[in-house]
Amino acid sequence: METGYFGLAVFFILAVVIGAALLILNRLLAPRTPEPYEGYPYECGVPIYDKTTWTTIDQKYYLLGLLLVLFDLESAFVFPWAVIFKEVAQVASGFIFTEMFIFLLILILGYIYAWKKGALKWQ
Amino acid sequence: MEIISTVVVLVVKSLIFILGMFLAAAYLTLIERKFAGHVQQRPGPLHVGFHGLLQPIADALKVLTKEDLVPNNVDKVLFYLASLMAFVPAIMILAVIPFGDPIKIFGFEIKPYITDINVGLILALAFGSISIYGVIFAGWASNSKYPMIGGLRKAAVLIGYEVALGFAMVGPIMMAGSFSLREIVQAQEGFFGAFIWYQPLAFIVILFAILAETGRTPFDVQEAEAELVSGYNTEYSGMKFGLFPLAEWYIGTFVLSAIAVILFFGGWKGPHIFGAFSPFIWFFLKVFMMFMFFLWVHWTLPRYRVDQITEIAWKVMLPLSLLNIFITAIIIMVKG
Numbered sequence: 435m436e437t438g439y440f441g442l443a444v445f446f447i448l449a450v451v452i453g454a455a456l457l458i459l460n461r462l463l464a465p466r467t468p469e470p471y472e473g474y475p476y477e478c479g480v481p482i483y484d485k486t487t488w489t490t491i492d493q494k495y496y497l498l499g500l501l502l503v504l505f506d507l508e509s510a511f512v513f514p515w516a517v518i519f520k521e522v523a524q525v526a527s528g529f530i531f532t533e534m535f536i537f538l539l540i541l542i543l544g545y546i547y548a549w550k551k552g553a554l555k556w557q
Numbered sequence: 558m559e560i561i562s563t564v565v566v567l568v569v570k571s572l573i574f575i576l577g578m579f580l581a582a583a584y585l586t587l588i589e590r591k592f593a594g595h596v597q598q599r600p601g602p603l604h605v606g607f608h609g610l611l612q613p614i615a616d617a618l619k620v621l622t623k624e625d626l627v628p629n630n631v632d633k634v635l636f637y638l639a640s641l642m643a644f645v646p647a648i649m650i651l652a653v654i655p656f657g658d659p660i661k662i663f664g665f666e667i668k669p670y671i672t673d674i675n676v677g678l679i680l681a682l683a684f685g686s687i688s689i690y691g692v693i694f695a696g697w698a699s700n701s702k703y704p705m706i707g708g709l710r711k712a713a714v715l716i717g718y719e720v721a722l723g724f725a726m727v728g729p730i731m732m733a734g735s736f737s738l739r740e741i742v743q744a745q746e747g748f749f750g751a752f753i754w755y756q757p758l759a760f761i762v763i764l765f766a767i768l769a770e771t772g773r774t775p776f777d778v779q780e781a782e783a784e785l786v787s788g789y790n791t792e793y794s795g796m797k798f799g800l801f802p803l804a805e806w807y808i809g810t811f812v813l814s815a816i817a818v819i820l821f822f823g824g825w826k827g828p829h830i831f832g833a834f835s836p837f838i839w840f841f842l843k844v845f846m847m848f849m850f851f852l853w854v855h856w857t858l859p860r861y862r863v864d865q866i867t868e869i870a871w872k873v874m875l876p877l878s879l880l881n882i883f884i885t886a887i888i889i890m891v892k893g
Contacts, residue, residue, distance in 0.1 A: 441672035442680075444567045445574070445652040446645070452575055453644045453800065457637060460796035461625045473629035475701040476791050486630060487705045488697075495713045495867060502716040505875070509723040512882070513679065516730040520889055527890045535883070542879065554871045556864030 497553040501545075508541050571671060574651055582807035583613035589806070589852055596856040620799040628699070628792050635698035640793070640800040643691025646684040647804040650812040653677040655739045657825045657836035669837070670739070677738040678730065681816055682723060685770055688809065689715045692779060692789050695801070699792040707788030710863050711779035714769050717870025722766035724878035728752075728759040728885045729820045738816075742824035753821040755888070758881040760821050762874050767817060767851070769866065771809040774855040778863045814847035815840075 475482060515534050522530045548554060587602060587609060594601025602609030627633060656669035674680070689712060696708020729752045730736060733744035745751050753760055769776040780788025790801045818824060818840070827839035861869070 438672060438674055440563075441567050441571075442649075442652055442674070444564065445571045445671050446649060448568065448571045448575060449645045449648050450641065453641045456621075456796050456800065457640060460621050460623070463622050464624045464795060465622075466624060472624075472626060475628050475630060475699070476703065476786060477701075484702070487700055487702055491705070491709065494864075495716070498713070498867060498871065499716055501871070502720060505720040506723065509720065509727070512724070512727055513730065513736075516727045516882075517734060517736060519731045519886065520734040523890050531886055531890060534886075538879065538882075545875075549872070554868065556867055 494556055497548075501548060501553065504541070504544070508538075511537065567671075571652075574671060575648060578648060578651055578808060578811070579803075581811065582803055583617060585807045585811065585848070586616065586802075587613050592849070592852050593856050617799075620796055623795040625797070626794045628701070630700040631792065632698040632700070635694045636792075637797065639691050639694035639698055640797045641691075642694055643688060644800040644804040644808075646688035646691070647808045647812065649684045650681045650816070651808075653680050653738060654812060654815045654819070655742065655824070656840055660833070673737060673739050676736045678726060678736045678741070678816075678820075681738075681812075682726065685722075685813070686715070686719055688770075688804070691801070691804070695793070696789040699789070701792050703785045703787070703791045704789045707779040707785050707791075711772065711789065713863060714772075714776055714778065714866050714870075717867045718766040718769040718874065721762050721870055721874035721878050722770070724875065724882060725759040725762035725766065726820065727878075728756045728881045731882070731885050731889060732756070738819050738824075742819055742826065745823040745826065751821065751823040751826075756821065756881065756885070758877055758884070760817075762878045762881070763817055763820070765869070765874055767810070767813045768854060769870070771813060771851070772805055773810065773851055775858050775861050776866055777855075777860060778866060810848060810851055811844065814851065815844050818843040818847055 477483070512534070515530070519530060590612070591601040591609065602612040605612045605615045627636060652671040653674065654670065655673060659666050659668045661667070692711045693708045696704045696706075696711075699705070729741060732752055732755060733741040735741060735744070765776075768774075772779055779785075780790070785791070790798055793801065822843050824843075825836035825840040827835060829835045831838045
């Protein structure tokens with residue numbers, strides 16, 4: 435019989451359980467030998483300079499992140515079109531082709547604009 | 558009654574898939590280490606068992622019995638969650654991969670896949686993108702410099718290649734007219750029906766995207782050993798650490814190779830020369846060849862810089878995959 439999403443859910447639960455079981459097994463099996471410096475963050479053997487890294491970090495790809503949102507949304511519109519393309523192309527090929535490529539063209543114009551403005555550069 | 562038997566069958570099948578994947582991944586580590594050894598003109602694992610055949614088991618035991626260290630300043634919940642978040646999405650892709658057509662053994666119909674849903678490919682894509690959370694959580698929760706930089710680099714790489722990967726997959730989807738991986742395989746008839754002959758551009762883009770998603774060498778900036786110690790998993794030890802390379806380098810590469818084989822090389826199709834099991838043998842042979850290709854790239858090429866990687870993604874791969882959609886659309890319209 436077809437299991438569909440139910441099979442997926444069972445697989446997900448089992449994957450989580452097995453992953454968690456491995457971590458717990460590690461905790462149960464492993465020896466515990468406390469050492470004064472074992473909880474020290476890795477720092478090439480010298481005393482730690484910055485106590486935390488949870489500060490503001492300069493991200494070099496902020497604009498790329500914005501573009502990702504744009505283009506991922508775009509691909510979400512292209513996928514359904516791609517699935518029915520072959521079927522519809524037999525009856526109204528010009529229609530389905532031009533319709534999607536007008537949509538893509540607008541986004542490609544935006545993409546060229548972003549490129550020219552230097553948004554695709556690692557800043 | 559029927560629902561109980563369904564659940565039991567599903568649980569058993571899922572367990573076989575997951576544990577089989579673990580065993581396969583364990584031996585893929587051995588294959589990789591042997592391969593890397595011979596690339597660098599040294600023997601690789603040699604002493605545990607015949608030519609290192611028991612090495613994966615020794616490694617697994619070692620990783621399981623290492624002290625479960627948690628550094629002082631970490632975010633404990635995210636620190637543990639990160640291992641799971643890297644591992645679970647990687648193995649979830651396995652659930653939508655079909656290994657063959659249903660076969661009949663002793664009157665029972667056995668389906669060599671967990672589930673065949675009509676959005677299989679999109680699910681694979683989605684889980685592939687979710688797996689990035691593992692890396693980012695690990696980088697953030699560790700509260701240490703090298704993991705932080707590693708996690709952020711991986712994010713930069715992934716947001717570029719995700720877009721290219723999504724658009725590159727549109728080509729094979731248009732040819733097959735379905736998201737279901739099983740129907741995509743069935744749309745490829747015969748040797749010259751394989752989509753690799755019609756979609757070489759998409760294949761190139763997907764090769765790059767898989768290398769980037771699984772963090773293999775031209776794109777392994779997130780763990781560049783020479784700069785970042787070990788990248789996002791520097792602070793990890795024991796099984797918490799073990800799950801990262803397992804998920805990313807072995808399970809991730811294996812399942813994404815399987816997706817590439819399904820999209821471009823006709824999945825389990827091939828001449829029936831191995832008897833009843835020939836679909837499985839063909840499928841694993843093709844996936845193995847893909848995997849070995851990634852190993853070959855990994856152990857022979859130097860590494861790109863992170864800015865070069867993102868610029869390749871946005872300036873070369875994205876236009877290529879858009880061009881591929883255009884070409885595919887015109888070919889389908891002309892052929893009718």
